[in-house]
Amino acid sequence: MQTSINEPMEKTGNASQHATLIQPLNGQSLNGVKTHISVRNLNISYGNSQILKNVSIDIPDKKITAIIGPSGCGKTTLLKTFNRLIESSDGIKIEGEVLVDGENIYGKNVEVTNMRKKMGLLSQRPMPLPMSIYDNIAYGMRIHGIRKKSILNERVTYYLKQASLWNEVKDRLHQPATKLSIGQQQRLCLARGLAVEPEIILGDEPTSALDPISSQRIEEKFVELKDQYTIVMVTHILRQARRIADYIVFMYLGEIVEHGPAHELLENPREEMTKEYVKGVIS
Amino acid sequence: MFWRKFEERLFNFLIRLATIIIIGCLFVIVLTIVVKGLPAMSWDMISKSPSGGFYLGKEGGVLNAIVGSLYLGIGASLFALLLSIPVVVYMNVYAPTHSKFAQYIRISLDILYGIPSIVYGAFGFLIMIYLGLKVSLLAGIVTVGLLVLPIMARTMDEVIRTIPKELTEASLSLGATKWETAMKVLLRQAFPGILTAILLGFGRAIGDAASVIFTTGFTDNVPESILQPAATLPLAIFFQLGSPIQEVVNRAYASALILTIMILVISISSRLLSRRFNKNIIK
Ligand SMILES: Nc1ncnc2c1ncn2[C@@H]1O[C@H](COP(=O)(O)OP(=O)(O)OP(=O)(O)O)[C@@H](O)[C@H]1O
Ligand SMILES: [Mg+2]
Numbered sequence: 001m002q003t004s005i006n007e008p009m010e011k012t013g014n015a016s017q018h019a020t021l022i023q024p025l026n027g028q029s030l031n032g033v034k035t036h037i038s039v040r041n042l043n044i045s046y047g048n049s050q051i052l053k054n055v056s057i058d059i060p061d062k063k064i065t066a067i068i069g070p071s072g073c074g075k076t077t078l079l080k081t082f083n084r085l086i087e088s089s090d091g092i093k094i095e096g097e098v099l100v101d102g103e104n105i106y107g108k109n110v111e112v113t114n115m116r117k118k119m120g121l122l123s124q125r126p127m128p129l130p131m132s133i134y135d136n137i138a139y140g141m142r143i144h145g146i147r148k149k150s151i152l153n154e155r156v157t158y159y160l161k162q163a164s165l166w167n168e169v170k171d172r173l174h175q176p177a178t179k180l181s182i183g184q185q186q187r188l189c190l191a192r193g194l195a196v197e198p199e200i201i202l203g204d205e206p207t208s209a210l211d212p213i214s215s216q217r218i219e220e221k222f223v224e225l226k227d228q229y230t231i232v233m234v235t236h237i238l239r240q241a242r243r244i245a246d247y248i249v250f251m252y253l254g255e256i257v258e259h260g261p262a263h264e265l266l267e268n269p270r271e272e273m274t275k276e277y278v279k280g281v282i283s
Numbered sequence: 284m285f286w287r288k289f290e291e292r293l294f295n296f297l298i299r300l301a302t303i304i305i306i307g308c309l310f311v312i313v314l315t316i317v318v319k320g321l322p323a324m325s326w327d328m329i330s331k332s333p334s335g336g337f338y339l340g341k342e343g344g345v346l347n348a349i350v351g352s353l354y355l356g357i358g359a360s361l362f363a364l365l366l367s368i369p370v371v372v373y374m375n376v377y378a379p380t381h382s383k384f385a386q387y388i389r390i391s392l393d394i395l396y397g398i399p400s401i402v403y404g405a406f407g408f409l410i411m412i413y414l415g416l417k418v419s420l421l422a423g424i425v426t427v428g429l430l431v432l433p434i435m436a437r438t439m440d441e442v443i444r445t446i447p448k449e450l451t452e453a454s455l456s457l458g459a460t461k462w463e464t465a466m467k468v469l470l471r472q473a474f475p476g477i478l479t480a481i482l483l484g485f486g487r488a489i490g491d492a493a494s495v496i497f498t499t500g501f502t503d504n505v506p507e508s509i510l511q512p513a514a515t516l517p518l519a520i521f522f523q524l525g526s527p528i529q530e531v532v533n534r535a536y537a538s539a540l541i542l543t544i545m546i547l548v549i550s551i552s553s554r555l556l557s558r559r560f561n562k563n564i565i566k
Contacts, residue, residue, distance in 0.1 A: 056293045083456055084454060085452050085456065087379075088380060088452075088455075089379060089380050089382075090379035090380055090381045091381070095344050112538070113459070113460055114458065116455060120456070120457075121452065122452065123449045123452065123453065124449075125447075127447065127450050127453040127565070128565060129450070129454065130450075130468065130471045131471065139454075139459075140457035140458065142465055143457065143459050144458060144493060176563040192453075192457065193457070195459055196457050
């Protein structure tokens with residue numbers, strides 16, 4: 001992987017010598033920041049409309065990265081390229097590379113299911129599976145071959161605790177997951193994702209359907225979990241990005257306008273567009 | 284103002300009219316069957332095959348047709364189900380979203396649905412001649428199975444299409460294959476709809492007369508093998524109605540009553556069954 005992250009940025013006229021810019025070499029670090037996901041010259045189009053334009057970005061390991069930008073700028077699309085869910089759309093064209101742990105996940109020999117297992121996904125609307133609370137967590141483990149009841153029990157408990165849901169559901173593990181409140185459902189989805197032991201957590205506006213308290217719990221959880229997981233979260237709530245993100249990617253009309261450490265991007269944006277977005281002029 | 288009130292009134296009137304027509308039809312049909320059929324109803328009707336003087340209004344019953352119809356209805360429904368599930372899973376899980384090919388399959392099924400059942404019968408007959416098959420339960424099951432395939436597949440398809448895409452994505456993102464997602468998540472979520480589809484198919488299979496004339500034939504015996512011809516209730520009704528003897532005509536109504544009750548029992552019991560599975564469904 002020789003392409004430098006700086007190339008596309010130069011093309012779009014961005015300052016490329018940012019002090020803490022993530023290093024282009026995968027898995028290597030110069031400023032103590034390791035890269036977990038690298039996107040290289042990614043172009044995505046539906047028919048003849050281009051959704052992502054030459055996107056190159058490095059997502060730092062064990063940090064919270066927030067993808068922000070106005071509606072329709074391609075945030076969800078970018079997120080879905082990380083676990084190849086984007087492929088399930090008809091007429092989509094994908095060019096470029098997405099490297100996870102240095103391996104191109106669009107490569108020929110990639111086992112999609114194994115690759116996806118590396119990433120938990122939280123959607124905008126919590127989507128419990130149509131089964132009991134217990135089975136929701138056990139689903140992924142069973143698929144990956146864990147059958148022993150005692151191991152399942154133990155892990156279900158563990159991950160429900162991880163998602164701070166255990167106390168609320170321990171007496172009704174075999175009730176339908178749909179009986180839970182929306183906020184609880186989202187934590188269940190988090191526990192379900194964690195149960196397949198991913199390295200990365202992807203969230204597409206994971207708090208947008210939740211009430212403030214539930215949102216806060218998810219945010220707290222993310223901060224807690226970033227020691228162990230790389231977290232990438234799409235959000236349209238600037239304050240949320242400010243609260244929990246370490247790194248921010250700002251997109252506009254399918255392009256990455258600016259990316260950098262959260263405080264720098266928010267306090268000191270280099271691009272005019274970012275400034276306006278952060279100020280709330282464009283949204 | 285006047286016009287809006289008039290609109291409202293008119294529509295109210297139409298709602299009532301439509302309801303009355305539907306319920307009225309059902310009522311009149313059921314009433315006719317019960318009033319005319321009940322006197323001819325006897326234990327012999329459902330426990331004996333036609334014997335000696337059956338067609339002259341004497342002893343025997345329609346056990347041959349009851350058993351034949353059940354075999355045929357269940358067999359054809361199972362056959363159609365076995366074909367529907369892969370087609371529906373393909374259209375909704377394997378094919379890309381908005382896939383043209385899946386759309387062509389839907390159109391084909393819709394056209395097949397409109398083809399009169401006598402055509403299926405004739406088609407089945409031609410195939411039988413070609414393959415050197417005799418008139419038999421097997422030929423009937425295949426023909427009637429193909430007859431009910433479109434309605435079954437399309438009903439299931441419409442149900443599965445309403446399932447939010449995020450649910451599929453949730454399962455895939457845990458590293459499940461498409462097949463696992465379809466079998467363990469989508470079919471479970473769509474279960475009540477699938478049951479409805481099977482019921483619709485079964486109703487059509489057990490009630491159709493035209494497609495079985497050339498394929499299943501008719502016999503006074505209870506079939507002992509799938510390669511023997513079999514009697515069916517619709518044909519039994521048809522033959523008895525054509526009789527100049529009043530007792531035999533009454534038996535046609537009794538047969539119709541039996542057919543109606545059979546459909547009713549199966550419909551109600553499967554509804555009850557589905558209720559037990561419904562609780563996990565996400566809404
Ligand atoms: N299946 C599709 N077919 C065609 N165009 C699509 C499809 N999905 C998304 N798009 C287009 O891609 C662009 C980016 O969509 P995307 O969902 O990634 O935006 P987003 O940044 O997540 O927006 P939001 O904040 O509203 O969720 C939009 O212009 C959208 O219309
Ligand atoms: Mg989005």
